[in-house]
Amino acid sequence: MTDDGSSIDEVGAASCGLSGMINHWDNDKENEFKQAMLGIASDIAEMSDGFFGHIKAILTSDDKSMSMNLVEPSLGVSVHGEIPDGSCAFRIMVAALDVDSEYLRKAMNKRLSGIEGLKVESRRSGLILPS
Amino acid sequence: MFVVLIGGFLGSGKTTMLLELAKAANEAGLRVAVIVNEVGEVGIDGTRINAEGYEAVELAEGCICCSLAGTLQNTLITISSDFKPDLIILEPTGLALPHRVQQIIRTSMIRPEKVMTIGVVDAHRFEDLLNKRRNFMERQLMNADLIALNKCDLIGEAVIHRAVDELSQICPGREVFPVSALTGEGMGTIIERLI
Numbered sequence: 532m533t534d535d536g537s538s539i540d541e542v543g544a545a546s547c548g549l550s551g552m553i554n555h556w557d558n559d560k561e562n563e564f565k566q567a568m569l570g571i572a573s574d575i576a577e578m579s580d581g582f583f584g585h586i587k588a589i590l591t592s593d594d595k596s597m598s599m600n601l602v603e604p605s606l607g608v609s610v611h612g613e614i615p616d617g618s619c620a621f622r623i624m625v626a627a628l629d630v631d632s633e634y635l636r637k638a639m640n641k642r643l644s645g646i647e648g649l650k651v652e653s654r655r656s657g658l659i660l661p662s
Numbered sequence: 663m664f665v666v667l668i669g670g671f672l673g674s675g676k677t678t679m680l681l682e683l684a685k686a687a688n689e690a691g692l693r694v695a696v697i698v699n700e701v702g703e704v705g706i707d708g709t710r711i712n713a714e715g716y717e718a719v720e721l722a723e724g725c726i727c728c729s730l731a732g733t734l735q736n737t738l739i740t741i742s743s744d745f746k747p748d749l750i751i752l753e754p755t756g757l758a759l760p761h762r763v764q765q766i767i768r769t770s771m772i773r774p775e776k777v778m779t780i781g782v783v784d785a786h787r788f789e790d791l792l793n794k795r796r797n798f799m800e801r802q803l804m805n806a807d808l809i810a811l812n813k814c815d816l817i818g819e820a821v822i823h824r825a826v827d828e829l830s831q832i833c834p835g836r837e838v839f840p841v842s843a844l845t846g847e848g849m850g851t852i853i854e855r856l857i
Contacts, residue, residue: 537728538759539701542798544672546757548704548722583787583794585673585756589706596713598706602673603786606816612713622704626672626757628794 546626547635554648584627592619669760670782727762781806
């Protein structure tokens with residue numbers, strides 16, 4: 532095994548990230564978002580003989596943040612933190628083995644588009660430095 | 663200044679472990695800086711770590727062991743000179759090869775007193791991942807100073823023993839610590855190595 536090239540290519544993985552806004556965030560939207568994450572994992576599992584990856588999201592509103600993580604679909608989505616009801620910004624990323632990034636993007640768009648009031652604004656956020 | 667590098671596959675619990683270590687170091691009076699790397703074009707963990715009150719720099723849109731190697735070196739130099747931390751905790755992506763990051767730290771000119779690499783392994787998915795990508799897992803754990811077999815709260819004793827035995831063969835001479843970064847169980851021994 533050489534030590535040149537990208538480790539992502541070496542392992543045979545892909546990743547994709549999306550960001551945007553969600554209007555009228557509340558408990559129902561939280562459940563819809565969790566279901567969308569599980570749906571993305573399901574789509575990946577169907578394509579690649581199991582889900583070996585990580586789906587994570589951060590939602591922010593009024594200086595509050597909520598993170599969501601999905602690693603093993605049978606364990607569900609773990610949630611850390613709370614945000615108030617109302618509008619919030621979100622970022623979500625998926626990385627997994629044995630899929631390509633275009634497939635991930637399509638799966639994410641398909642599953643997230645089912646959430647009413649969710650708008651994808653940008654694919655990239657770039658370098659984030661502390662203030 | 664110490665640098666702790668937390669390596670391991672996607673979803674192995676690196677960020678949860680990072681937060682536990684940062685909390686312990688902070689309580690011990692150390693000035694802590696965090697560098698996290700995301701592979702998926704958008705940053706996620708930096709916001710969470712900042713929300714917990716730590717100084718975090720998030721490098722997104724690439725992997726610090728390959729495409730963002732130069733960016734990492736510059737970030738290490740900037741943080742060291744501007745923030746003057748006692749401890750930098752560095753979390754590469756779950757698809758990175760930590761031994762490459764070690765090399766980047768060594769050549770970054772920040773001259774840390776010590777670099778410690780923790781290889782984090784998801785105990786719950788260990789056997790499946792080993793079957794799926796054994797070679798890559800072995801390469802991810804290369805040069806780790808210790809192995810944290812994480813998420814042991816999710817599995818039984820027999821599975822833990824099997825995983826510890828297997829990891830001892832993959833990483834001969836390295837200690838394997840069964841832990842749960844989420845519950846804190848077993849983390850004391852790792853924290854003692856750090857502080």
